[in-house]
Amino acid sequence: MIPIKSFALAAGALLLAAAPAPAVHAQDSAMRADWPGKGDLFVGTCYQPVDRSPAQIAQDIAVMKGAGFTMVRMGDLSWDSFEPEEGRYTFAWFDSVMDQMHRAGIRVVLDIPGLPAPGWLHKTYPGVDLINQDGARLHAASRYWDDISDPDYRRHVHALAEQMLKRYAHHPAVIAIGYDNEVGSSPMSYSDGVRQRFVGWLKQKYGTIEALNTAWATQRWSRRIADWDGVDIPYGNGPGPNERNLDLHRFWSDQTIAALDDLDGVRRQYAPHLPTASNLWPEAGNKGFDYLRSWNRYATYGALGFYPGDALGAAFQVMMMKAGHRTPVWFNEFTAGGGGDYGMPDRSRMWAYFGLLNYAQTFLAWTFNSHLGGEEQSLFGLLDHDDRPSWKVAEFARIAKEFGRMKTLGFPRDVQPQVAIAYSFDTNWLVSPPPGPNTIKQYFAGSYVDQAKAAFQPLFEDNVDTAVIDIAHDPIDAYKLVVLPSAYIMDAPTAAAVRRYVAGGGTVVMTGYSAKADETGKWFATPLPGRLTDVFGLRTNAFYRAATPLKVTLNGATATATDGYYEILEPSTARPLAMFDGLAQPTPAITVNRFGKGRAIYLATAPQAALLGPLLLSLYAGTGIVPGPKTPAGVVARTVEGRTMYVNTTTAPVAVPLAKPGRDMIGGRAVAGTLTLPAYEVALVE
Numbered sequence: 001m002i003p004i005k006s007f008a009l010a011a012g013a014l015l016l017a018a019a020p021a022p023a024v025h026a027q028d029s030a031m032r033a034d035w036p037g038k039g040d041l042f043v044g045t046c047y048q049p050v051d052r053s054p055a056q057i058a059q060d061i062a063v064m065k066g067a068g069f070t071m072v073r074m075g076d077l078s079w080d081s082f083e084p085e086e087g088r089y090t091f092a093w094f095d096s097v098m099d100q101m102h103r104a105g106i107r108v109v110l111d112i113p114g115l116p117a118p119g120w121l122h123k124t125y126p127g128v129d130l131i132n133q134d135g136a137r138l139h140a141a142s143r144y145w146d147d148i149s150d151p152d153y154r155r156h157v158h159a160l161a162e163q164m165l166k167r168y169a170h171h172p173a174v175i176a177i178g179y180d181n182e183v184g185s186s187p188m189s190y191s192d193g194v195r196q197r198f199v200g201w202l203k204q205k206y207g208t209i210e211a212l213n214t215a216w217a218t219q220r221w222s223r224r225i226a227d228w229d230g231v232d233i234p235y236g237n238g239p240g241p242n243e244r245n246l247d248l249h250r251f252w253s254d255q256t257i258a259a260l261d262d263l264d265g266v267r268r269q270y271a272p273h274l275p276t277a278s279n280l281w282p283e284a285g286n287k288g289f290d291y292l293r294s295w296n297r298y299a300t301y302g303a304l305g306f307y308p309g310d311a312l313g314a315a316f317q318v319m320m321m322k323a324g325h326r327t328p329v330w331f332n333e334f335t336a337g338g339g340g341d342y343g344m345p346d347r348s349r350m351w352a353y354f355g356l357l358n359y360a361q362t363f364l365a366w367t368f369n370s371h372l373g374g375e376e377q378s379l380f381g382l383l384d385h386d387d388r389p390s391w392k393v394a395e396f397a398r399i400a401k402e403f404g405r406m407k408t409l410g411f412p413r414d415v416q417p418q419v420a421i422a423y424s425f426d427t428n429w430l431v432s433p434p435p436g437p438n439t440i441k442q443y444f445a446g447s448y449v450d451q452a453k454a455a456f457q458p459l460f461e462d463n464v465d466t467a468v469i470d471i472a473h474d475p476i477d478a479y480k481l482v483v484l485p486s487a488y489i490m491d492a493p494t495a496a497a498v499r500r501y502v503a504g505g506g507t508v509v510m511t512g513y514s515a516k517a518d519e520t521g522k523w524f525a526t527p528l529p530g531r532l533t534d535v536f537g538l539r540t541n542a543f544y545r546a547a548t549p550l551k552v553t554l555n556g557a558t559a560t561a562t563d564g565y566y567e568i569l570e571p572s573t574a575r576p577l578a579m580f581d582g583l584a585q586p587t588p589a590i591t592v593n594r595f596g597k598g599r600a601i602y603l604a605t606a607p608q609a610a611l612l613g614p615l616l617l618s619l620y621a622g623t624g625i626v627p628g629p630k631t632p633a634g635v636v637a638r639t640v641e642g643r644t645m646y647v648n649t650t651t652a653p654v655a656v657p658l659a660k661p662g663r664d665m666i667g668g669r670a671v672a673g674t675l676t677l678p679a680y681e682v683a684l685v686e
Contacts, residue, residue, distance in 0.1 A: 035275045035300065036175065036361065037327070038414055041407040043352075043400035044071035044106065045365040045382060046333055049097045050081045052369065056387065057097055060368060063383070065104040067393055068400035072101060073332055073364050076111035076181040076279070077143075079160065080118035086156070089163050102173035109277060109332065109364075110168055112263055114157040114180035117146040125152035131191040133235045143375060144182065147189040149197055149255040154262060161266040169271035177271060178278040178332065179263040179298065182305070184256055185284040188236045188248070199231050201251050215520040216243045236286065239436020243521040249287070249429040256289035260298040275300035277362070279332040280321075282425075290425035292470035295323045305333035305366065308351055311636060311649040316456050318358045319467055320423065324474035328361035328412035336365035336392055337380030343392055350680035352399050353647045357638045361412040363403075365396055402666065409665075409684070410641035417465040418625050420479040421456050424470060427488045430521050444513060446563065448486055451607040455485035455511070458613035463628025463637050471497045476506070480623040481616070483509045485607035490515035490524075495531035502535055503596030507623050509615065510536065510600070511607040512543070512567045529602075536600045537574035537593030543567045550605065551581040552589040554614050563606040574602070590615060631656055635677065643686040648677035662686055 036042070045064065049057055064072070074097065075082075083089050101108055122128050122140050127150040130138040138145060146153060157180075168174055188194075206212040209227055218224045220241070225231055234244035260278070267276060276299055282291035295302065302321040308314035322329050335351055337343035352363050367381040382392045403411075431444040452468070459466040467479070472493035476482050482501060487494065487510060495515075502508050515529030524530030528540045543565065550561035554577065566580060566587070574593035579586055589611075593600045601619075603611060620627060629637040634650035643665065648654050654677050661672035662685040675683055 032273075032275075034273070035327075038412065039407050040361060041403040041411060042071040042107070042362040042364075043396060043403055044069040044073075044363070045336075045368040045396070046076075047072045047074050047368045048077060049074065049094070050078050051371075054096070058100065059387070060383070061100050061104050061106070063389055063393060064106060064368070067397035068404070069106055069396070070400065071107045071109065071175065071362060071364060072368075073109040073111060073178065073279075074098075074101075075164070076113050076178070077116070079113045079116070080120070082113070082164065083118065083160055085120055086124060087159075091163075091167055095167075098168065098171055098173050102171070106173070107175035108171075108173040109176045109178055110164065110174050111178040111181060111279070112157070112161045112164060114148070114160070114259070114263070115146060115183060115186070116140065116143045117153060117157075121153065121156055122146075125150070125156075127151070127191065127193050128153045129191075130187055130189040131194075133188075133190050133233075133237055135190070144186045146186055147191065147194065148180075148183070148186060148259050149189075149194060149252075151193075154259065157259075158262055158266060161263050162270065165266055165270035169274065174271075174274065176275050176277045176301070177267050178276065178303070179260055181279050182281040182284070183260065183278070184281040184288045185286075187286055188252060190233050195231075195233050197255070198233055198248075198251050199228050201254065202231060202247070203228065205247075215522075216241065216247075217522055236434060238434030239438070240434060242430055242433055242438065242440055245433055246426060246430050246521040250290070250426070252287050253289040253425065256287075257294045257297065260294075264298040275327075277301040277303040277330045277332060279303055279305055281305070283317075283320075288425070290470075292320070292323055292423060292425060292468075293473040295325065299325070301325065301327045301330045301361075303330040303332045303362075306331040306351070306355065307333075307335050307338065308354075311354065311634070312453060312457055312460055314351070314354065315358055315460055315636075316453050316468060318355070318360065319417075319456075322359055322467070324467070324469050326414075328414070329355070329359045330362035330364075331355060331360055332362070332364055333366035334363045336367070336382060336396070337370075338366075339376060339379045342380045343390075345391060345395065346680040348392065349395055349399050350647060350649065350682065352403070353645065353682040354636060354649060356403075356406060356411050356413070357636055357645060357647060359413050363399065365392070405665075406684075409643065413638070413640060415465065416478055417467040418479065419459055419464060419466045419481045419483065420471065420474075420476055421452060421459075421466055421468045422471045422482065422484040422487055422494070423452055423468050424487065424489055424494070426491070426519070426521075427486070430517065431486075431488055444486075444488065445565070446486075446606060448488070451486045451511075451513075454609045455483050455607045455612055457609040458616050460636075461613075461633075462617070463631060464625060465628075465638075470494075471501075476501050477504065479506070480625050481507050481509070481619060483612075483616070484514055485511050486513040487511075487515060488513055489517050489519065489521065490530050490532065491519035492531070498532060498600075499535055499595075502598035502600050505597035507599045507619060508601065509603065509612075509619070511603045511612075512540070512565060512605045513607075515540075532600075533572075535593070535595045536591070536602050537572050537595070538591055538602060539570040539572070540567045540602070540604070541570075546583075548582075550589075552578050552611055553581055554578040554590065555618055557614060559610050559614050561605060562608045562610050565606045567604040569602065569604050574600075577601070580604075643684050645682065645684045646675060646677060647682045648680060651679045653678050658685065
């Protein structure tokens with residue numbers, strides 16, 4: 001569904017969410033031979049039969065079958081249709097839909113609809129209600145206004161999952177299981193139960209009140225905490241100190257991950273033969289969760305709701321959800337129309353091919369029938385409000401037909417990305433403090449997400465496959481290059497990963513703003529970059545902001561910065577690769593240090609494509625990075641099994657130079673010299 005962007009078991013298990021991570025389950029071994037993989041592509045839709053009459057359902061499935069759809073996602077958002085009152089389950093209505101899908105040859109992603117919780121659960125168990133930071137109780141006026149850390153909530157969603165998987169785990173239509181649509185998006189709650197769980201989490205994390213006081217720097221402004229009873233929940237909407245805010249988000253992240261772990265435990269018990277593909281929302285603006293350090297505990301496939309704006313941001317989001325998966329990406333919701341957006345011809349088809357280039361395997365339109373009421377009234381699906389199939393049905397039918405051929409030509413892609421961009425949930429929240437008196441935003445003046453995208457941008461423009469991962473969680477030895485943009489928090493596992501990788505022969509590029517704070521969120525009391533001064537062979541303590549744009553000359557070419565922040569590098573064993581032009585004192589802009597068998601390169605300013613582009617390009621030959629096909633701005637391309645696919649993501653025609661003549665296998669035309677791609681058009685040239 002189109003998300004609203006403004007918006008973690010048993011009663012005795014107070015410390016459950018703070019417990020050590022369970023064994024990895026969702027990807028214990030290589031993908032099973034009977035799970036969807038190479039040679040499988042799926043096109044279909046998200047479907048809510050609760051909105052439809054039996055006659056409409058039969059008609060809808062006929063339309064889907066006629067369009068060549070091979071998959072639907074169902075069950076989400078329907079808890080009270082499966083359990084209209086506590087302990088009373090009604091499945092006959094869904095049995096009929098499942099059986100009809102099977103007869104039509106359409107596979108089903110079965111979603112366990114843990115969000116939103118039904119009204120009866122809120123009324124019977126008020127701990128599921130949210131309490132805002134001002135102490136007011138909020139009834140479930142909006143979707144996902146549920147406290148999923150509440151033990152009663154956990155108990156009931158566990159029971160629902162058991163009932164659904166007992167019934168449907170071996171239904172021949174079911175191909176995968178999903179959990180809790182858009183989990184991570186519920187607002188924080190400040191109930192007494194949450195406070196008790198938060199205190200339990202802190203006890204397990206820190207052990208003693210003295211350790212907590214040290215971590216939270218409570219000596220500042222006379223904030224010492226005498227005992228555990230004196231701990232309050234930090235204000236997520238501010239104000240509050242950085243260290244407490246960071247732990248608040250870690251707590252809620254652990255609660256969310258624990259909820260997913262619990263549901264995956266039910267799957268392991270009743271449906272171990274089925275993979276998981278959940279429509280997650282780890283980057284939700286008010287809470288989210290640390291997906292990149294936990295994905296392999298509950299996700300066989302990286303899956304997401306794909307509603308792209310610009311191509312760069314879309315690719316970054318997809319690669320973040322792919323994380324370290326060895327499996328393809330599933331678009332459990334895929335752009336078709338939207339809220340107030342009827343859709344534009346050829347746009348969905350273009351984004352589907354764009355997805356193919358970015359490891360996607362599954363494309364499920366959100367949504368099948370346009371919504372008549374509720375929060376998503378005026379959300380336009382494949383069917384119009386009067387049930388007439390729109391032109392979008394024909395467009396998705398075309399995608400399904402064409403992808404029937406694409407799956408024989410090397411899709412979904414399964415090659416190893418060449419480069420890794422390091423991304424940190426903790427850093428994102430630390431440098432995005434809640435409102436209130438806080439100097440961190442005076443220092444870290446930009447957006448961490450935008451800076452990570454800036455590091456991704458030159459590689460994206462060069463058509464180089466680039467992973468977005470947490471390098472403390474996922475192995476990095478297979479990458480030819482690792483880039484750390486604004487790695488503000490340098491915790492011990494991340495530092496150890498960098499040290500091992502460089503010592504073993506790897507090349508790392510790290511930018512300014514990096515390695516300033518430890519895992520508690522406090523600045524290091526040692527020379528910067530903290531934990532890595534020897535690896536990079538320098539100190540980075542002093543910094544300034546230039547009044548005029550900085551310029552850097554590298555390999556005879558001069559680039560102009562877009563951010564005036566710069567650090568004064570004090571090399572010890574490092575040597576300068578480039579200097580800032582025009583500063584009063586000669587100041588290194590880029591240094592390189594030999595450490596073990598590898599190289600540690602430091603860019604002394606904020607991550608920005610204008611400077612990272614030339615730097616990364618200069619490293620391709622030495623690291624063995626092979627750039628992708630050369631394309632004009634707005635055209636994305638990859639070579640797959642000797643054929644090159646081009647996708648024009650723009651609304652204007654683009655001319656693509658070709659090195660040699662060929663044939664467009666999609667358009668059925670000979671091409672030579674120049675490939676002309678109309679707006680949103682694609683080609684596969686061999």
